[in-house]
Amino acid sequence: MKIGIAGSGMIVRYVLENVWNEVGNIEAKAIWCRDAERDVAENIAGDYSIKDIYEDYDEFLKDNSFDFVYIGLVNSLHYEYSLKAIKAGKSVICEKPFTSTAKQAKELLDAARENHVYVFESILPxxxxxxxxxxxxxxxxxxxxxxxxxxxxxxxxxxxxxxxxxxxxxxxxxxxxxxxxxxxxxxxxxxxxxxxxxxxxxxxxxxxxxxxxxxxxxxxxxxxxxxxxxxxxxxxxxxxxxxxxxxxxxxxxxxxxxxxxxxxxxxxxxxxxxxxxLGEPFVNVYERILPIVEKDEYDVCYAMMDKVIExxxxxxxxxxxxxxxxxxx
Structure with missing residues (x-):
């Protein structure tokens, strides 16, 4: 799984350090950040060998080196940035809460089905x-x-x-x-x-x-x-x-x-x-997601997300x- 990261907050560094390194078979290829967060993103990229840094989200989504976007942004941006990624043909793993309304959640799942991509909420239980x-x-x-x-x-x-x-x-x-x-x-x-x-x-x-x-x-x-x-x-x-x-x-x-x-x-x-x-609970998320993706089980993903909408x-x-x-x- 090749991932582009949207965000540069604490959760991004936590996932890179404690989760993706342990799971294996996951590569962070690029990171997008706001202009004001460039220094933070450069530090993250340097620490975890992430090749490309973007400040333009549309240009970030054109990068073909990754097929998943990890959304590690504030709650109010989950819907907007997930939707843009899905419409660009990228699969999405979004931090909790998935969206702020059920309508937003349904629109994201509908868009994922239409574009034949995955969308997951990173929710631990x-x-x-x-x-x-x-x-x-x-x-x-x-x-x-x-x-x-x-x-x-x-x-x-x-x-x-x-x-x-x-x-x-x-x-x-x-x-x-x-x-x-x-x-x-x-x-x-x-x-x-x-x-x-x-x-x-x-x-x-x-x-x-x-x-x-x-x-x-x-x-x-x-x-x-x-x-x-x-x-x-x-x-x-x-x-x-x-x-x-x-x-x-x-x-x-x-x-x-x-x-x-x-x-x-x-x-x-x-x-x-x-x-x-117990281990690292976030590891469980990716250990479950990876086989779904490897087996092309879109229906399994979408059935899970129907429950998330509820x-x-x-x-x-x-x-x-x-x-x-x-x-x-």
């Missing part, structure tokens, strides 16, 4: 062997009653935010906030098991500029309920639980990691469900229902 095992063993807990997910991570940018420095994660104009930054993991985790809820309601703590710094999403499935807690203004240990009338599954990690999983049936001792060590719809409905406005609204 769905690419995990351990998460697959949770799905396989889920019927053993009986009729589900409750699902709970917590991903609360105090942001090192929060103190600055309180003092008036608004970086992307706390900027509604850049489609930030707790729900879209880390809540997306919990929602994917729940919906990968339970599908689309009948109703949702988001109860956020709103900051001075209208962004959610933390919040609780309630997902009503009729016969059972799910609750997703997300926070950038406070922290607590991550945990996910599924409770049924015959037992429970407890994952002693946040929904992006998927490890330390136990199945406990009523009256029985806990059984470990981990099928693989997640984006739930997130959009939750956000708008709570009165949180993005640049795309």
């Amino acid at each position: 769905w690419y995990s062997d351990n998460y697959d095992e949770i799905k396989n063993r889920l019927p053993e807990v009986g009729d589900i009653k409750l699902i709970q997910c917590n991903f609360s991570q105090y942001s090192r940018r929060y103190a600055g935010y309180l003092n008036g420095t608004v970086l992307p994660v706390f900027n509604p104009l850049l489609d930030g906030g707790a729900l879209y930054d880390i809540g997306v993991y919990s929602i994917h985790w729940v919906m990968g098991l339970a599908g689309v809820p009948e109703k949702t309601a988001y109860f956020p703590n709103i900051g001075y500029n209208g962004i959610d710094t933390s919040g609780i999403l309630v997902m009503d499935y009729g016969s059972f309920k799910a609750v997703c807690t997300s926070a950038k203004d406070s922290a607590s240990p991550g945990c996910c639980m599924v409770q049924g009338d015959k037992g429970c599954i407890v994952m002693h990690s946040h929904p992006g990691e998927c490890h330390k999983i136990e199945l406990t049936l009523n009256g029985a001792d806990p059984v470990c469900l981990d099928k693989a060590p 997640v984006m719809q739930v997130m959009e409905d939750a956000r708008k229902g709570a009165g949180i406005k993005f640049s795309c609204d």
Whole structure:
């Protein structure tokens, strides 16, 4: 897989250092950046032997040395830059959240189908062997009653935010906030098991500029309920639980990691469900994507992205229902 990188933020360097080097069979051939970020992009290119640096995105997309574009930009740019890449005949791997609205997500998938290219969201739970095992063993807990997910991570940018420095994660104009930054993991985790809820309601703590710094999403499935807690203004240990009338599954990690999983049936001792060590969770994403691409399994890719559209719809409905406005609204 030959990749061109769109962006020069911290996530780009992280993926280059900790993921692509470990996976193998992935080459970063070019990087696009804004004019003001040229120095940063040059440092990245030098550190990871990336040959070409572009400041013109259209020229970047004309480069035939790569066939995939990795979108590592702020949330508000995911749709625009992914769509341009797809229309240029490039496949796309986009960081989470895939888009800011369900309509945007559908347009990207429709464009991928039309141009016969791949499009993936880099979302951790769905690419995990351990998460697959949770799905396989889920019927053993009986009729589900409750699902709970917590991903609360105090942001090192929060103190600055309180003092008036608004970086992307706390900027509604850049489609930030707790729900879209880390809540997306919990929602994917729940919906990968339970599908689309009948109703949702988001109860956020709103900051001075209208962004959610933390919040609780309630997902009503009729016969059972799910609750997703997300926070950038406070922290607590991550945990996910599924409770049924015959037992429970407890994952002693946040929904992006998927490890330390136990199945406990009523009256029985806990059984470990981990099928693989934690390792680097992002590696799982590419180890799943590569075989799909190598086998030309476009239908597998598109089926996954149909599910992503459903997640984006739930997130959009939750956000708008709570009165949180993005640049795309």
